[in-house]
Amino acid sequence: MLTTDSHSAPYMGAVHEEKNAMIDKSYVTLEQHVCPICGIVFDTGSILMDRRLQPTFEKHTISGYECCVECKTRLIEYVALIEVDNLKKPTGQLLWLKRDVAGKIFNVPIEDVAYIDAAAVERLKS
Numbered sequence: 001m002l003t004t005d006s007h008s009a010p011y012m013g014a015v016h017e018e019k020n021a022m023i024d025k026s027y028v029t030l031e032q033h034v035c036p037i038c039g040i041v042f043d044t045g046s047i048l049m050d051r052r053l054q055p056t057f058e059k060h061t062i063s064g065y066e067c068c069v070e071c072k073t074r075l076i077e078y079v080a081l082i083e084v085d086n087l088k089k090p091t092g093q094l095l096w097l098k099r100d101v102a103g104k105i106f107n108v109p110i111e112d113v114a115y116i117d118a119a120a121v122e123r124l125k126s
């Protein structure tokens with residue numbers, strides 16, 4: 001007996017996706033910044049444009065560093081302590097410390113952000 005599979009639809013979806021992949025470059029791009037504290041990437045609300053109107057951009061372009069809204073708000077009351085490894089690379093560990101507490105712990109004034117090693121983080125936690 002011959003059976004037919006009614007679920008085997010033609011590959012319409014696959015063809016459609018290929019077409020979309022062809023048009024991923026543009027002469028305009030949405031500008032994004034990276035938060036140096038939490039590492040989040042966010043839209044600045046600006047659009048960047050290629051001077052010669054060449055399609056050189058992906059949809060989003062990261063152009064620099066800027067604190068995100070959340071970190072900016074926290075920095076009013078807190079300082080950010082970013083843990084770094086031996087090579088001064090952030091480990092992803094982040095501590096927020098009340099400004100008055102930070103002033104008592106550290107004998108140097110901290111503006112907004114301090115980079116500290118893992119040993120210092122352990123000392124602060126205890």
Ligand SMILES: [Zn+2]
Pocket residue numbers: 035036037038039040067068069070071072
């Ligand atoms: Zn942030």
